[in-house]
Amino acid sequence: MGDCRGGHFNLDINMIAAVLVPYIEKTPRYPIKDCQTLILNKYHKIVSCCKAYLGRKRAFELVYENWEGSFHELSRFMAAMKHFNSVFIDEWRFEQHEGFDERIFNYVFWTFKPCVDDFRCCRPVISIDGTHVYGKYDIKLLIIVGTDGNGFIFPLAFVVVANDSLDTWTKFLYDLHEYVVCDRQGITLISDRHHGILGSVSIEHNWQSPFSYHRYCLRHLKANYQRAYKSVRLNNLLWAAATSTQEKKILLRMELIKETHLLAYEWLTNIELEKWTLHKDDGTRWGMLTTNSSESFNGLLKSARGLSVTTMVKIYYNMIVDHFVQRSKYAKQLLIDKQEWMPNPFKKFEEYRKKASMHSIQNYLVTDNIFEIRTFNSHHGKGGNKQIVNETQRSCTCGHDKRNCPSKERNAHRAESTPGGASTSRR
Known part of the structure; x- marks a missing residue:
């Protein structure tokens, strides 16, 4: 981190934190350079990067709590949500390790009743994206979204997991079935080819999963293909084959891939055609080729992923509330304008x-x-x-x-x- 000395001796970490608190509240990932500039403008003293970092960290804890306390706070926050909103849904899993009396957090799934209710009016397609959460612990956040009638992203549910295992993915898909999909049939799941998802979907199909179809994200497929076979021509042919709707066109492009690179052709033929081609898809994607919708929503929440887990959940809650408020205003304006179509x-x-x-x-x-x-x-x-x-x-x-x-x-x-x-x- 470097030398933590710099500035006046009375300009300690607590004093720096007190100055930074209002700025951290507005911008959780407030840059170190901006912290230094702020102190310089206020006290005409230069502080080191180390001191600015520690001051920002202290301010962060004052505003958002530390990571250890946040995990304890999370269960209380969820309980409060359920107390004031009885239809709020959350599912937990803890682990008990030998030699430890305290249970260890493993998994939490949560969603909001309006999201579940309005999913019935969305396309029967669910997109999943997972990302690692920045911070002290190696945990993963899963975002589940749908698409509404106007083609807009519609958030459905969230999951925080402590380990990315087959058991965790299976639990996640079960909760998704139980609380979001419910009795709706013919749902398509779009994801990357993560081994946990592939294994879980295989297990789910053994007991008639409500996910009637599992399709691969074409962008992820193309990225994997490009890493294996670094050729612009092959990648263009792959995309052309994947998005072809007529049999004669896909056969022509597959033959060109075979002539160009036999191993690349065999790599593709080992994947079921219905998973990645529109020709064999039978329309189950409903126009969605990739997981861009869930990744886009994930991108909006990027700044929140560096926060403590409870704060992150609170921010997601505020975003969901804002989402419904804005959509309600939008719908009312359409009615005022007498627009019958989105x-x-x-x-x-x-x-x-x-x-x-x-x-x-x-x-x-x-x-x-x-x-x-x-x-x-x-x-x-x-x-x-x-x-x-x-x-x-x-x-x-x-x-x-x-x-x-x-x-x-x-x-x-x-x-x-x-x-x-x-x-x-x-x-």
């Missing part, structure tokens, strides 16, 4: 409608709701393809995600058509 879905529909207006459509099996669509033939040589849409089966020969684009262009085109619904005109 902005993002409406924008998407308008994009599809505009695109569909350039295609020709033929309803040739009226009773079966089957349509032939010929896409617009652009001057770039693209388009001019014929696709068959079966509205009853919610399928299209284009192979696009059935959960996100089923008949979307046909429906958008139909909205502009004559009252009979069938249109053969080219717009």
